[in-house]
Structures are given as structure tokens and as C-alpha cells.
Amino acid sequence: MHRAYRWRSLEDEGREYLDLFEDDGSVANGTITGPVPMTYSVRCDAQWRVRELEVERPGVARVHLRADGEGRWFDEENQPLPALDGCIDVDIAGCAYTNVLPIRRLGGRLAQRTLIQVAYVDVPSLAVHPMQQAYTLTAPHRFLYEGPIGAFSAELRVDADGFTIHYPALFQRET
Numbered sequence: 001m002h003r004a005y006r007w008r009s010l011e012d013e014g015r016e017y018l019d020l021f022e023d024d025g026s027v028a029n030g031t032i033t034g035p036v037p038m039t040y041s042v043r044c045d046a047q048w049r050v051r052e053l054e055v056e057r058p059g060v061a062r063v064h065l066r067a068d069g070e071g072r073w074f075d076e077e078n079q080p081l082p083a084l085d086g087c088i089d090v091d092i093a094g095c096a097y098t099n100v101l102p103i104r105r106l107g108g109r110l111a112q113r114t115l116i117q118v119a120y121v122d123v124p125s126l127a128v129h130p131m132q133q134a135y136t137l138t139a140p141h142r143f144l145y146e147g148p149i150g151a152f153s154a155e156l157r158v159d160a161d162g163f164t165i166h167y168p169a170l171f172q173r174e175t
Helices: 097-111
Strands: 002-009 015-023 025-032 038-044 050-057 061-067 089-092 114-121 128-139 142-146 153-158 164-167 171-173
Touching: 038 097, 050 089, 050 114, 061 114, 089 097, 097 114, 097 128, 097 142, 097 153, 097 164
Parallel strands: 089 114
Antiparallel strands: 002 015, 002 171, 015 025, 025 038, 038 050, 050 061, 114 128, 128 142, 142 153, 153 164, 164 171
């Protein structure tokens, strides 16, 4: 199955375009325009655990990582990245799509505040480091997102599939 999404930034003139392909797992290919243009690809298994991540700022920087779905990460040369141990999800700064990953993966468990470790991709550097975040279902199709813990929170409105419709001050879905 193929689906396409588009979000507009509420901070600037940027847009995010996503093509999502789902079969036995998913592949998300996205393009972000605006002050820091980039492309990304996130491949997940059938349980929505990230298995591969690629983010590129064309001509500037690129990161390509693989994961085993159990919280162990590897670089392009298949060298372990122990700093990311325990991270199942990824969060790309400035990307509306990556919030869907823990929402889909954890589902009903988010009825209670749930702490997670994510592999956080900083923009513009594309440096990757672990970050603790939390998600809590607050109402049907609404989640309180916290991350980094104690520094930021927002209530996300999502569709029935967990894709962000509105992220206050950051994103609004157009399609």
C-alpha cells in the first residue's frame, strides 16, 4: 500500500513531503524543504521498529544507520554504536513523520505515560545521540509528547493511523 502525506511548517515556509510504502513493514521516503533542506528514509519492520535510517543534507552531510529492532545500532561499516543501545525509535529534528513511530509501535501502552529512548538526529549537523522522550494518550487521537524530558512538551493531534495532523507551533498536515 502507498500513501502520501504533506505537512507545512508553522515556523517558516518549509514543507515535508512523505511517501509511505507498507507491506510486511514500511519504508518512508521524505523530503523537507525550507531553511535546512534534507531527505530521509526510514525502514521499519512489521512491528514499527526502526531497522534502517538514512538522512541527507545534499552536498553537506549524510548519516546512514541500521538497527536490529531490539535496540542495537550499527554504522555503515556495520560497527556497533553502543551509545544508541536501547533506542528502538528515531526522531529527526524538524520532521513530522517520526512521531508516528512510537505511536504505532506502542499503541495501547501509551494510555499510561511511557518513557522511551530514541536515536535523535540533530539538524543541521545530523549528529545522532540518544534522547529520552515520553508519550501519553490524553484523549482519542491526542498524545502528549515530551522531549527532551523537562525541556519541551506539546499535545499532538493525530489521525486514526497515528500520523500527525497538528503539532502546535511546528507542523500542520496539508494532505
